[in-house]
Amino acid sequence: MLRLRRFLLIAASIAGLAVLFHLIQVHGLEPLRNQVERLGVWAPLGIVLLRGISILLPALPSTAYSLLAGALLGFQTGFIVIVIADLLFCQTAFLLARSYGREPIKRLVGNQAMAKVEGFSRHQLEGNPFLLTGLLMTGLFDFVSYAAGLGGTSWRGFSLPLLVSVLLSDAPIVALGAGIFSGGKLLLGAALLGVFALALIAGVVKQRARRQAESAS
Numbered sequence: 001m002l003r004l005r006r007f008l009l010i011a012a013s014i015a016g017l018a019v020l021f022h023l024i025q026v027h028g029l030e031p032l033r034n035q036v037e038r039l040g041v042w043a044p045l046g047i048v049l050l051r052g053i054s055i056l057l058p059a060l061p062s063t064a065y066s067l068l069a070g071a072l073l074g075f076q077t078g079f080i081v082i083v084i085a086d087l088l089f090c091q092t093a094f095l096l097a098r099s100y101g102r103e104p105i106k107r108l109v110g111n112q113a114m115a116k117v118e119g120f121s122r123h124q125l126e127g128n129p130f131l132l133t134g135l136l137m138t139g140l141f142d143f144v145s146y147a148a149g150l151g152g153t154s155w156r157g158f159s160l161p162l163l164v165s166v167l168l169s170d171a172p173i174v175a176l177g178a179g180i181f182s183g184g185k186l187l188l189g190a191a192l193l194g195v196f197a198l199a200l201i202a203g204v205v206k207q208r209a210r211r212q213a214e215s216a217s
Contacts, residue, residue, distance in 0.1 A: 044073060044081045051082060052089035056096075058113045058142040063173060070177025078174045086166045090136075090145040094158050097149025105146055113143065120147035129161050136165035 047069050054062035065085075069078035097105050097117075106114040120140070125132045125148050132153070135144045148158050 044069075044077065047073070047081050048085040048088075051085035052092075055086070055089040055142045055145070056093055056108070058109055058116075058140075058146075062142060063139060066170060066173040067177035070174040070179075075175050075178040078178060079171055082170045082174055083166050086141075086170060087162065090141065090162055090166075091159070093142060093145040094149040094153075094162075095155075097146045098152075098155075099149075102150060105150070109146070116140065116143045117146045117150065120144050121151040125151050125153050127157070129157065132158070133161035133165050136161055137169040141165065141169075 047065055051062060051065040051069075054065060066078075066082050069082050072078070073081060096108075102114075102118075105117065109117065120135065120143055125135070125144075132144070132148060135141070138144075145158075145162075
């Protein structure tokens with residue numbers, strides 16, 4: 001039953017995102033932004049909750065919500081919304097793993113996601129803030145949050161790398177969403193450079209983590 005609910009949630013989220021991006025492409029961004037403005041605080045709150053669910057259930061497409069926030073809310077508001085969501089729900093994932101351990105997290109995220117979480121937990125993240133920050137800046141930050149909790153990282157040792165990684169990695173993706181759909185060439189160019197830099201960082205960090213895991217085994 002839990003797997004069925006998770007599958008239905010994932011399918012509904014993907015379908016909803018597909019419909020939203022289709023509406024943006026067909027009808028343009030301004031009508032949707034006008035609707036979002038009329039919703040007031042409920043639109044940002046909805047994106048925070050959707051992004052949060054995608055962090056706690058890592059199979060969901062979390063990056064799409066960053067693009068959506070930039071497209072519908074603009075860069076500044078979208079960035080604040082995604083940062084709040086990431087700080088709140090990555091901390092939640094970390095504390096759940098640290099407090100309850102492996103089995104409850106496995107039931108929550110599923111076997112496939114748990115295998116990735118355990119792979120990151122073997123990287124000795126405790127006492128290695130630079131590696132932890134780099135891994136949190138990759139697209140697998142939700143898995144890393146769980147892994148840090150399972151690996152015994154202290155709350156303080158997790159919080160600062162999380163804050164740094166969120167501020168650095170969220171900005172280019174939100175800006176990309178804002179730039180693509182608003183046609184802002186300068187913002188779009190800066191966003192693409194930021195995404196390229198994130199890809200380079202992710203490659204270096206993953207290579208370093210792989211070497212560290214091989215030397216520890």
